[in-house]
Amino acid sequence: MxxxxxxxxxxxxxxxxxxxxxxxxxxxxxxxxxxxxxxxxxxxxxxxxxxxxxxxxxxxxxxxxxxxxxGDFWWTVEDMLTSVGDAATLAEALKAGLRFHAAEMRKRPVTLAVIAAEPENRTPLVVALEEVRERRSLDLMKNIAARYEVPEGADIPALTALIAAAIDYLLARARSIRVYGGVDIKTPKDWERIFVTIDAMIDGALAPARPKGRKRS
Amino acid sequence: MxxxxxxxxxxxxxxxxxxxxxxxxxxxxxxxxxxxxxxxxxxxxxxxxxxxxxxxxxxxxxxxxxxxxxGDFWWTVEDMLTSVGDAATLAEALKAGLRFHAAEMRKRPVTLAVIAAEPENRTPLVVALEEVRERRSLDLMKNIAARYEVPEGADIPALTALIAAAIDYLLARARSIRVYGGVDIKTPKDWERIFVTIDAMIDGALAPARPKGRKRS
DNA sequence: CGATTTTGTCACCATACGGTGACATATAGG
DNA sequence: CCTATATGTCACCGTATGGTGACAAAATCG
The missing domain is CATH 1.10.10.60 (Homeodomain-like)
Known part of the structure; x- marks a missing residue:
């Protein structure tokens, strides 16, 4: 045949x-x-x-x-605001907001995979996601400035960028490793522990008057 | 011919x-x-x-x-300790140590490139570097515990892992982008600004008694 | 119904990759 | 000096990649 x-x-x-x-x-x-x-x-x-x-x-x-x-690669600013809208203080708003951020990121494994590839893989997809991230950050900062009084000396953009960077990076790494710097980063339980420290860091960065008193030895 | x-x-x-x-x-x-x-x-x-x-x-x-x-891909624990050894308090030690970390990482662009590739490129090289990082973290934690009194409730591993993760990730990203979350991350001057916030975060995470008092709206 | 556009199929191209076998010759050991 | 080993050179293999041209048939439109 x-x-x-x-x-x-x-x-x-x-x-x-x-x-x-x-x-x-x-x-x-x-x-x-x-x-x-x-x-x-x-x-x-x-x-x-x-x-x-x-x-x-x-x-x-x-x-x-x-x-x-x-795709639906990020949370929207509206979602963020409704999820945090009732926070009385800036500190509480930031704590709730960053928890929300982490939870939403964990729901979007594709986004985490793209973030993981970002540094070495400069495709239009990662560029597009970066643009969204930057636009969203600006939006959020404007909203925060409008709603809360920012303590003098507190650098909200730096604070949120640092913590969000740590969260995104550690979540992305958690796809292939279990421990980073001796700290478990895999399960939601691990992240509860981490967020205790994040909360304290936020409080510190918002502390109204950091005395700056130096002790000389 | x-x-x-x-x-x-x-x-x-x-x-x-x-x-x-x-x-x-x-x-x-x-x-x-x-x-x-x-x-x-x-x-x-x-x-x-x-x-x-x-x-x-x-x-x-x-x-x-x-x-x-x-290669010489990381600082050594000895270098870290001599660079920070005279700090009077744990907070000062951590601030100096993380500054040292950032400065040393910026001197090692190859390491940063490997870190950037880590999440998606699981070669023996990245595995080797990860192992060094973990060993070094443990070493450092032991040294800190031996030299300083850790305030109750303070989670030093989580604190250092979070900040180190943010530093490493942002330094790796700075090779190809200038701004992250609205914050410049390229020049040493940019990092001076960032470290002001890092210092405050460290103070917060080491604050002895966080009152946890919530205000209701 | 008939002609035209669109969708899908297949065969092909040049290039690059990781990897191997065969061979010439410069070096080192006796 | 002669021999054996180690170094370097070259030609190849199978496979994969991104990309293109040609063609058949289905869907659409008159």
Missing amino acids: VTKSTPKPKRRDREKTGRAILDAVGRLILRDGLSGVGINAVAREAGADKVLIYRYFGDLDGLYRAYAET | VTKSTPKPKRRDREKTGRAILDAVGRLILRDGLSGVGINAVAREAGADKVLIYRYFGDLDGLYRAYAET
């Missing part, structure tokens, strides 16, 4: 195929990290021919851009 | 070649990131045939391992 090979035709549905491709991107990021996302891998994972990726998204960067617009 | 092609022989010197290969690894990490280190790239960069890499180091992982033993 010359084996006509029954090539099993496929229902033609541009929209469905496009979605399958974008879904495959997400699955690949999750499974193999952002560096595992390539034309061939995506086509294979999506069960679509790679030529369709080029037709629909232009090239790999176009795919990244399209995927960046697809 | 049949062009005998003058193949330009090379002086044979195993030691020198080996060193050239390891040097090439460092240069490549610096220029292209850890993911830019491959057999072909290293051979090209070192001006040596790749078969020599296999002969001398086994395979790519062996190369990583050999390179991990080559």
Whole structure:
């Protein structure tokens, strides 16, 4: 037999195929990290021919851009505000806000995977996520300034940037290691412990008058 | 002419070649990131045939391992202690120690590049560096416990892990971005500002009795 | 229904990768 | 000096990558 090979035709549905491709991107990021996302891998994972990726998204960067617009990669500022809105003091607002941030990040493993890849993988996807992060930070700072009185000498942007950076980095690392600097970072219970210290750090950074008294030895 | 092609022989010197290969690894990490280190790239960069890499180091992982033993990737605990040894209080010791940490990390761009690649690039090199970090943390914690009295409720491991994580991550990110969360992270001057907040956070985390008094709205 | 556009399939290209075998010759040991 | 080993050179392999051209058939539109 010359084996006509029954090539099993496929229902033609541009929209469905496009979605399958974008879904495959997400699955690949999750499974193999952002560096595992390539034309061939995506086509294979999506069960679509790679030529369709080029037709629909232009090239790999176009795919990244399209995927960046697809997902729900961050909490929104509104969500943040409603989640923290009833805090009486700035300190309580920051504590609740950073807890909210950590909880929301843990719900978005794809975002964590992208963050993990950020430093070495400067694709449009990571650039897009960075832009969102910066815009959101500015928004949040404006809201904080409007709602709370900031103690003199307190540097709210530096404070939140430091703690958010630590949270994001440690959550991203927790995908592959269990301990960082002798501290467990894997389970929610571990993070309860960590947040006790974060709360104290926030209190310190907001302490109204740091006496600066130096003792000489 | 049949062009005998003058193949330009090379002086044979195993030691020198080996060193050239390891040097090439460092240069490549610096220029292209850890993911830019491959057999072909290293051979090209070192001006040596790749078969020599296999002969001398086994395979790519062996190369990583050999390179991990080559470099001075971290400060030593002794250096840390002499740099901080005269601090009168635990708070001052931690402030000085973390400043020292940041300064030493900034002197080691290769280490920063490896840290940047850590989350997605689990080569023996990053594993080796992680092990050093963990050992060093334990060492340091022991020394601190022996020298200073730790206030009740203060979690020194969590405190140092959080701040060190933020420093390492932000320094690694500073290689490719200028601002994180609205805060400049590039120049030493930027870091002076950041360290003001770090100092305050340390004070807060070491504050002896956090009253926990909540105000209701 | 018939013509045109769109979707999907396949075969191909050049390039790069990690890895290996065969061979020449410079060096070191007897 | 002659021999054995170690060093370096070259040509190859299979596999994967990003990317393109050609073609068949399904869907759409007149």
